[in-house]
Amino acid sequence: MEHRGLDAQGYIEREGDLGRVPAGYRPVVAAARSRIAEAFGRRLHSAYLYGSVPRGTARPGDSDLDLLLALQHEPTHEDRDIAEVLGRGLDEDFDVIDGAGILLYSKDRLLSEQERYDLGWFLACLCTPLLGSDLAEHLPRYRPDGLLARETNGDLAAALPSWRARAAAARTPAEYRKLSRLFARRLVRTGFTLVMPRWGGWTSDLLESAEAFGQYYPERAAQMRAAAGVALSPSEDPEVLRTYIEDLGPWLADEYTARHGTKSPRQPA
Structure with missing residues (x-):
């Protein structure tokens, strides 16, 4: 095993x-x-x-x-x-x-x-x-279950409006690189924790995370592998940000909520 x-x-x-x-x-x-x-x-x-x-x-x-x-x-x-x-x-x-x-x-x-x-x-x-x-x-010990999935990444939907605002405000290649890495990392990690209970384990490796996700969502596997690549080597192309905030991000947020629910509300920091 x-x-x-x-x-x-x-x-x-x-x-x-x-x-x-x-x-x-x-x-x-x-x-x-x-x-x-x-x-x-x-x-x-x-x-x-x-x-x-x-x-x-x-x-x-x-x-x-x-x-x-x-x-x-x-x-x-x-x-x-x-x-x-x-x-x-x-x-x-x-x-x-x-x-x-x-x-x-x-x-x-x-x-x-x-x-x-x-x-x-x-x-x-x-x-x-x-x-x-x-x-x-x-602190206790933790298993890769649905409760952990919900509480770690069950708030992607709430993050998307600020992503759109930040992408709209970006102007320089350096800003696009920074945002592409930030967004791609979050998407790959959220994609992994979406399938984590079914996969039955934990990894922080972004490429392995994308592959694990692709086992359960083959129709989105290529997108997630590409996002893992951007997370490791950021892109200056604003089109990359657009696909994250208009396509992959909203789809992933909806699927996550349907499977795991939303993260418990937090008090303002």
């Missing part, structure tokens, strides 16, 4: 490990660790890496550095400004990464019942501890 990212009991295994960070990325990871500690001090509870770098699949010059910070309190405007400056500095100082993104949440929100199957699952299964005590010790 295929492994498919699960342990012997059928729970999603935590992906990523600092030992898998490619040698070329170790300096930027070390810099991130020291700069985060210096910038946030006692306001920081813990910090985590996620994405291709701790999975060991990052591509020099193409992959970005993804970080999640758990703060002792709700993030303030000052915290977000600090994180933006920190991320920009890492991007400017290390050519091996193509951007650095930093998510900020309070530890209480990450551990809340409301976020148990969204941010909590994300931290426990997709994030690699970098600094501080691991909040995953206070």
Whole structure:
């Protein structure tokens, strides 16, 4: 039987490990660790890496550095400004990464019942501890079921209006590249979690995700494979954005809602 990212009991295994960070990325990871500690001090509870770098699949010059910070309190405007400056500095100082993104949440929100199957699952299964005590010790184990599917990606329909506005406002090749990667990643991941309970496992690999989706929706398989390609190598063609917001996105949102329902409402952050 295929492994498919699960342990012997059928729970999603935590992906990523600092030992898998490619040698070329170790300096930027070390810099991130020291700069985060210096910038946030006692306001920081813990910090985590996620994405291709701790999975060991990052591509020099193409992959970005993804970080999640758990703060002792709700993030303030000052915290977000600090994180933006920190991320920009890492991007400017290390050519091996193509951007650095930093998510900020309070530890209480990450551990809340409301976020148990969204941010909590994300931290426990997709994030690699970098600094501080691991909040995953206070979270349950997770299976690739319909509840997880609903709470992780059951809000694509709500995102589409803002996608349309952002696409309409884009003017430059750099803006088109940024949006194409953002939208394509979200579509491929949503496509995968749509079929995740039937596929019976977990993967963060975008190409594998697209292939898993295509097993259940062959009529959309080529579109999803193409989206996975754009997620890895962004496009400057505005037509790519148009197909996402007018065709693949709306179809996927409708199919997702029909199969899994919509994500539970959240309080404003």
